[in-house]
Amino acid sequence: MTASKLSALTSLLVLFASSAVGAEWPSSVRTHGFFSQGMVYTDENGFVEDDNGWSERQTEIGLNASWQINSDWRMAGQVVYLNGGNRYPEGFRLDYLLLDRLAYRTDTDEVHIQLGRYKNQHGLYRDSRDVPAAQPSIFLPQSVYWDMYRDQTLNTDGVALMGFHQVDAGSLEWQFSGGATDIHDDMEEWVLGKNSSGDYEEDWVVQGSGYYTTDNGAWTMGLSVLRSNLDFHADEGSQAVSGQAYVWESIASIRYSAERWETTFEYIDDQFKLYGLYFPEFRDRSHSDGYYLQVRYFATPSLTLLARYDAKYLNKHDRDGKDFEKQTGAPSYFMFSKDWTLGLTYEVAENWLVRGEYHYVHGAAWLPPHLYPDVEVHDQEYWHLFAVQLSYSF
Amino acid sequence: MKRITCYLILICSFLCCQSAAAEALAVVAHPSVKTEQLSVKELKSIFSMRLTTWSEGALISVYVLPKQHKLHESFCRNYLEIFSYQLERSWKRLVYSGFGQAPTQLATSLEIKERVANTPGAIGYIREEDVDDSVKTIRID
Numbered sequence: 001m002t003a004s005k006l007s008a009l010t011s012l013l014v015l016f017a018s019s020a021v022g023a024e025w026p027s028s029v030r031t032h033g034f035f036s037q038g039m040v041y042t043d044e045n046g047f048v049e050d051d052n053g054w055s056e057r058q059t060e061i062g063l064n065a066s067w068q069i070n071s072d073w074r075m076a077g078q079v080v081y082l083n084g085g086n087r088y089p090e091g092f093r094l095d096y097l098l099l100d101r102l103a104y105r106t107d108t109d110e111v112h113i114q115l116g117r118y119k120n121q122h123g124l125y126r127d128s129r130d131v132p133a134a135q136p137s138i139f140l141p142q143s144v145y146w147d148m149y150r151d152q153t154l155n156t157d158g159v160a161l162m163g164f165h166q167v168d169a170g171s172l173e174w175q176f177s178g179g180a181t182d183i184h185d186d187m188e189e190w191v192l193g194k195n196s197s198g199d200y201e202e203d204w205v206v207q208g209s210g211y212y213t214t215d216n217g218a219w220t221m222g223l224s225v226l227r228s229n230l231d232f233h234a235d236e237g238s239q240a241v242s243g244q245a246y247v248w249e250s251i252a253s254i255r256y257s258a259e260r261w262e263t264t265f266e267y268i269d270d271q272f273k274l275y276g277l278y279f280p281e282f283r284d285r286s287h288s289d290g291y292y293l294q295v296r297y298f299a300t301p302s303l304t305l306l307a308r309y310d311a312k313y314l315n316k317h318d319r320d321g322k323d324f325e326k327q328t329g330a331p332s333y334f335m336f337s338k339d340w341t342l343g344l345t346y347e348v349a350e351n352w353l354v355r356g357e358y359h360y361v362h363g364a365a366w367l368p369p370h371l372y373p374d375v376e377v378h379d380q381e382y383w384h385l386f387a388v389q390l391s392y393s394f
Numbered sequence: 395m396k397r398i399t400c401y402l403i404l405i406c407s408f409l410c411c412q413s414a415a416a417e418a419l420a421v422v423a424h425p426s427v428k429t430e431q432l433s434v435k436e437l438k439s440i441f442s443m444r445l446t447t448w449s450e451g452a453l454i455s456v457y458v459l460p461k462q463h464k465l466h467e468s469f470c471r472n473y474l475e476i477f478s479y480q481l482e483r484s485w486k487r488l489v490y491s492g493f494g495q496a497p498t499q500l501a502t503s504l505e506i507k508e509r510v511a512n513t514p515g516a517i518g519y520i521r522e523e524d525v526d527d528s529v530k531t532i533r534i535d
Contacts, residue, residue: 074495
């Protein structure tokens with residue numbers, strides 16, 4: 001049993017112990033959920049499926065419950081089933097399961113402690129990333145919300161402190177947390193390649209973030225910083241050997257919301273130190289970054305249009321990938337992805353959304369695996385992606 | 395030309411009447427709530443579900459109308475001074491990330507009044523004409 005499963009169990013035990021406090025069952029329990037099914041078409045490069053064309057492997061299902069035990073204690077959990085084709089391992093995941101304690105309050109402030117598996121407030125869209133109704137598009141901008149590292153930064157088993165404060169001319173929310181993330185058992189194939197096998201784990205992660213919103217809700221701006229150590233214990237015969245990655249990741253966010261439109265800009269800075277993995281004595285530092293600029297236009301109460309430019313660079317000192325091509329012989333376009341997106345969201349009935357979007361992509365930096373670029377499958381520098389999705393949430 | 399001007403005046407006056415006729419609303423709470431008045435900022439923090447307890451420590455239960463309801467639109471705009479989509483966005487985020495809860499949605503002003511009157515710690519907004527002794531009106535400044 002891993003530490004993560006232990007902490008989830010601990011939360012459950014604490015919950016049952018505290019049920020003696022005297023809860024109003026069941027009116028204090030709220031349940032919500034979502035379902036989505038998409039169809040994705042790629043002409044080249046095997047996004048979602050290794051062979052191109054249409055794929056229906058784009059499903060997101062989730063169910064959650066939140067139990068307000070009394071004014072101080074709350075218990076909440078969510079289970080999801082995800083199928084993203086070859087974007088990440090398919091299957092069920094325990095998204096969060098936590099015990100929330102109101103630790104401090106005044107008339108203008110609240111601080112909560114969350115214990116168990118909690119979500120990281122790391123960027124504007126991460127904490128609700130699999131929920132279509134809480135997202136701007138079918139696929140999130142990969143510069144900041146890269147599918148390959150979804151598990152590492154999404155949720156953590158440990159302790160989080162979360163605060164909300166009314167401050168001059170606005171409000172501030174923040175989160176500080178520490179723990180370790182339970183990475184999906186098969187994730188090493190996505191990061192390290194199909195011929196790599198072993199235990200891919202996160203030893204620890206600490207994270208801190210703050211977001212400020214002005215009184216009229218027009219501006220939101222924030223910064224989130226995350227530091228984690230990842231560890232890989234290779235099985236015998238694995239292509240990638242045992243090793244570690246030390247990660248520093250920062251995201252700066254700014255959003256402006258008007259009556260009919262909204263614009264969002266986020267920038268990510270990622271610094272890695274790699275030990276081993278390629279061969280035992282391998283040492284490397286890498287510094288990647290990326291950003292996106294997104295505009296949403298609320299054309300009617302039920303129709304939203306979206307335009308976005310998203311750019312990701314795996315080495316900010318080699319943005320065009322020319323040095324990489326010289327050193328490895330692999331094409332330079334594996335070192336960046338630049339994505340132009342147009343999309344629309346139509347609310348066909350209450351809580352039912354239909355989405356369509358088109359991506360024109362230059363580069364293949366998104367595409368797994370990360371450590372050993374697949375030059376046979378991802379053989380095109382320019383490619384197109386088209387997706388439609390129907391979703392329901394309650 | 396004169397006729398067009400006439401029509402314009404007619405349309406304008408009609409629109410003005412429409413907005414003047416927008417139903418007056420009141421923020422009401424369960425009679426046991428001790429708070430007498432709230433600032434816009436406090437009201438916003440409560441309806442965005444970020445402040446979850448009253449001064450005396452009781453849990454706040456928040457009731458709202460559907461987002462298509464005119465009274466909801468006017469509450470967001472005139473009382474909270476934000477757009478309703480911003481409120482909805484923050485509720486969704488709380489609900490699906492485990493950070494918090496969303497308000498309870500009811501269909502009509504009368505249903506909200508009844509529920510607020512019968513739920514300790516409850517707050518909601520209703521048509522001014524629906525206010526009676528079963529609920530406590532909260533002053534907003």
